Amino acid sequence: MPLFFYSALFLMYPQTRDLFPVSMAMQRDRLVGALGRIISNVDRVDDLVPFLKQLGRDHRKFSVVAEHYPAVGQALLATLQHFLGDRWTPALAHDWTQAYGLVAKVMTESAAEASTTSPPWWEGEIIMHEPRTPAIAVIRARLNHPYPFLPGQSASISFGLRPRLWRFYSFANAPRRDNTVDLHVRVVDGGTVSTALVYGAQRGDVLRVGAPVGGRLTLDPGRSGDLLLIAGGTGLAPLKALVEQVAYDGPRRNVRLFMGARTSRELYDLEALSKLDAENPWLCVVPVVSHDGLYRGEHGHVVDVALKAWRGQDVFVCGSEEMVQTTVGRLLDAGVPPGQIHFDEFTSDGGKQ
Ligand SMILES: Cc1cc2nc3c(=O)[nH]c(=O)nc-3n(C[C@H](O)[C@H](O)[C@H](O)COP(=O)(O)OP(=O)(O)OC[C@H]3O[C@@H](n4cnc5c(N)ncnc54)[C@H](O)[C@@H]3O)c2cc1C
Ligand code: HEM
Incomplete structure (x- = not known):
């Protein structure tokens, strides 16, 4: 189905080809599946509006303009007609046209509004690139x-070596006056963008950075109280940003940060965090290693060690999908109230809506 859609789109409107990644073969489909899901849920449009507005604003980073919307609409209808055959009736065609029009209207209006206040993407010159482990x-x-x-948010990022491919990365710092941001990037096996960022990027290269997104790991300004943070691998990034936020806000709460890794070599930011720990009495950083017999510190699954320190604090969890699922499951089993568990996971599709 995506193949037919893109063939129809690029044949009818060749000018749209340049908006998409160079190699579509290497790319999982991001657009077509989402289009079908969103348009067929148009009867819930009120629930969808905030998401569609963000999507429309964000589509500016793909260099999409209002004139492209009818082209995608036509390619979508041609695809549906092709696959539905006799079941494609004028009534159905009418419904899909209306639904697409509505969704496109919300997205284009929101894009137009956003362009008066923010750029389609920011450019970030790399001023430091430190390999901390081989990956x-x-x-x-x-x-x-x-x-x-x-702090706690992420953004979709693209890098010149992999043009037009965008992936989410979390900021590992609280906002700074000099507009710098830190990213912690781990290579995923066979990963297109992570490999380029870790092995190919260097000082002086420029990243494109989309608007900040995500609210699952941000601190609720209305809530105070101590925090227990549980990180798996580079899931440390947004949790380190929370630690910095508490430091900037004035240490009104105690923070315990448990950082999990398979081996001690993978504790890639231990030096910086140990320094923060030594400087701040309200902070306690505990590295936990799961697969390293020679390691002298805490051993095991990071959640099991963290649970020993749970005294009713709000808990924030970030890491791979598997780590987050296991961790949240164990927290619930241990009686941590669901409303106090905040989590986000590094999925490959970023598809959280
Ligand atoms: C909100 C959010 C925040 C994120 N923050 C970070 C961060 O701070 N640091 C960081 O290193 N990563 C982060 N990620 C993951 C990141 O967006 C990419 O998914 C990851 O870097 C892989 O991209 P790629 O292009 O190299 O791999 P792709 O070319 O997209 O995928 C290659 C293969 O690896 C699989 N795969 C892709 N991503 C993952 C993954 N995360 N885990 C396991 N398998 C995967 C794919 O299914 C595919 O088979 C975040 C993801 C989300 C959704
Ligand atoms: C109703 C209209 C549309 C909807 C609901 C929609 C939805 C989506 C979604 C959910 C994604 C994945 C999100 C992401 O990767 O950030 C996406 C990606 C994309 N969309 Fe759209 N879109 C629409 C219209 C358009 C139009 C008109 C164009 C321009 C031709 C376009 C071009 C793209 C591109 C280039 C991508 C990235 C594709 C990739 O990386 O493979 N979209 N779209």
Whole structure:
């Protein structure tokens, strides 16, 4: 189905080809599946509006403009007609046209509104690129315009070596006056963008950074109280940003950060966090290693060690999908109330809506 859609689109409107990744073969489909899901849920349009507005604003980073929307609509209808055959009736065609029109209207209006206040993407020059393990790099980039974001948020990022491919990465710092942001990137086996960022990127290269997104790991300004943070691998990034936020806000709460890794070598940011720990009496950082017989510190699954320190704090969890699922399951089993568990996972599709 995606193949037919893209063939129809590029044949009818060749000018749209340049908006998409160079190699579509290497790319999982991001657009067609979402289009079908969204349009067929149009009867819930009120629930969808906030998401569609963000999607429309965000589509500016693909260089999509209002004139492209009818082209995608036509290619979608041609695809449905092809696959539905006799079941494609004028009434159905009418319904889908209306539904697509409505969704496109919300997206284009929101894009037009956003373009009066923010750029389609920011540019960030890499000013530091530190390989910390064979598979993890810490990257610092300086953005070309002010970039308001909340600690705990992420952004979709694209890099010149992999043009037009966008992936989400979390900021590992609270906003700074010099507009720099830190990213912690781990190579995923066979991963297109992570490999380029860790092995190919260097100082002076420029990243494209989309608008900040995500609210699952941000601190609720209305809630105070101590925090227990549980990180798996580079899931440390947004939780380190929370630690920095508590430090900037003035240490009104105690924070315990448990950082999990398979081996001690993978504790890629231990030096920086140990320094923070030594400087701040309200902070306690505990590294936990699961597969390293020679390691002298805490052993086991990071959640099991963290649970020993749970005294009713709000808990924040971030890491791979598997780590987050296991961790949240164990927290619930141990009686942590669901409303106090905040989590986000590094999925490959970023598809959380
Ligand atoms: C909100 C959010 C925040 C994120 N923050 C970070 C971060 O701070 N640091 C970081 O290193 N990553 C982060 N990620 C993951 C990141 O967006 C990419 O998915 C990851 O870097 C892989 O991209 P790729 O292009 O290299 O792999 P792709 O070319 O997209 O995929 C290659 C293969 O690996 C699989 N795969 C893709 N991503 C993952 C994954 N995360 N885990 C396991 N298998 C995967 C794919 O299914 C595919 O088979 C975040 C993801 C989300 C949704
Ligand atoms: C109703 C209209 C549309 C909907 C609901 C929609 C939805 C989506 C979604 C959910 C994604 C994945 C999100 C992401 O990767 O950030 C996506 C990606 C994309 N969309 Fe749209 N879209 C629409 C219209 C358009 C139009 C008109 C164009 C321009 C031709 C376009 C071009 C793209 C591109 C280039 C991508 C990235 C594809 C990739 O990386 O493979 N979209 N779209």
